[in-house]
Amino acid sequence: MLFLSRRQDWFGNLRGDLLAGLVVALALIPEAIAFSTIAGVDPKVGLYASFCIAVITAITGGRPGMISAATGAMALLMVTLVKDHGLQYLLAATLLTGVLQIIAGYLRLGSLMRFVSRSVVTGFVNALAILIFMAQLPELTNVTWHVYAVTAAGLAIIYGFPYLNKTIPSPLVTILVLTGIAVWMGLDIRTVGDLGQLPDSLPIFLWPDVPLNFETLAIIFPYSASLAVVGLLESLMTATIVDDLTDTGSDKNRECKSQGLANLGAGVLGGMAGCAMIGQSVINVKSGGRGRLSTLTAGVVLLLMVVFLKDWVSMIPMAALVAVMIMVSIGTFNWSSVRDLKKLPLSTNLVMITTVVVVVWTHNLAFGVLAGVLLASLFFANKVGHFMYIRSQYSEADDTRRYEVVGQVFFASAEKFTAAFDFKEAVDKVVIDLHRAHFWDITAVGALDQAVIKFRREGAQVEVIGLNEASETIVDRFGVHDKPDEIDKVLGAH
Structure with a gap:
């Protein structure tokens, strides 16, 4: 029975997983580069991390079909550490983050997800949808009309192509078609290659060059603890969302350990800490990805493309990827939560709205989820008390x-x-x-x-x-x- 379950996880959706993984790999490249820029490190640090984290979580993760890689939420927590102490201390902090997450898995902290109410999850999803959309705005500000035309064409293909063919993921068609048109017409628009230099070699084993003493631990521990908490929160919340999208269950404690192992791997291969990505996970599911093969394909194809096909990858117009991410934002937002505001209890609406506001205001998922959980607990205690x-x-x-x-x-x-x-x-x-x-x-x-x-x-x-x-x-x-x-x-x- 266990063998059949594992076989189903890997090969139960062969074509869908391979095509979805290819789409995710293309969408991961600009995000990994952008997150590296946020953290203040070379683009290859984010790209190597995304490859390593995706591959390891594909094999060891508790949620098949979920995409984990370098993320913006984690990158924001690294800025001060990189600025004050440099890349080597970031790699050391990444290793410690992995250790803390593995410990959390063995302590079964993943089971704490049952205390997160549905209204908090809904608020988390809506906030992420808003943040994903806001992240695309710089690509649509102070640009020529060509960018808007390509973005609009991308959205038209994404939503129109499924009426012609549902076998091939429309985001993949969008990226390929718009890249071909942009190159053929010589459009002067921003491309992936404009974000930064892509790596030209495979990652190698690299132990952080830092002193192994308590002074180093004192420097990296506060950052590692924050990274571990935010990484697990985002991963477990994303796992819950993918559970709902696919109508399947997942092992949250196993996912904690998997995220820890992935960050250990990223740390020794020159990558930054990462976690599950709601946007890429939704792209994967919407493109037909369900099993572990889609996540593995995304990681492997990502590395192969940026190392061996970087000249082609660098031609992808950012407007095409913006169209894909806008689709993700629209698909991620829980529109029924807005329609049901009049039907649902006031306390439920307040928890959802508070979670959205705090996440969007602070850009910190942990703060938003914590605020939502605390507020939901207070409302529950008050209700039961009556x-x-x-x-x-x-x-x-x-x-x-x-x-x-x-x-x-x-x-x-x-x-x-x-x-x-x-x-x-x-x-x-x-x-x-x-x-x-x-x-x-x-x-x-x-x-x-x-x-x-x-x-x-x-x-x-x-x-x-x-x-x-x-x-x-x-x-x-x-x-x-x-x-x-x-x-x-x-x-x-x-």
């Missing part, structure tokens, strides 16, 4: 007040729990029935202690009944209402 209520019944026969607690008692509902009791009522006995309640934290336990002690202060006999096993464990461990010595300390403090 579902807790207490009803009471008085028995005149034995002068007993019975309180029945229903719902979740935790930090957000503890105050409501305490306020529901009438401590001044003169009764002989109080029964607190917890059969339909659950206590989650020490704040809840403290509220129960406070209620019991206050009733006893007023002279009432208190009986707590119905604690479930989990609640009883935390109450026994942290509660004081049934421990005379502890009660004396609490009463003495007052």
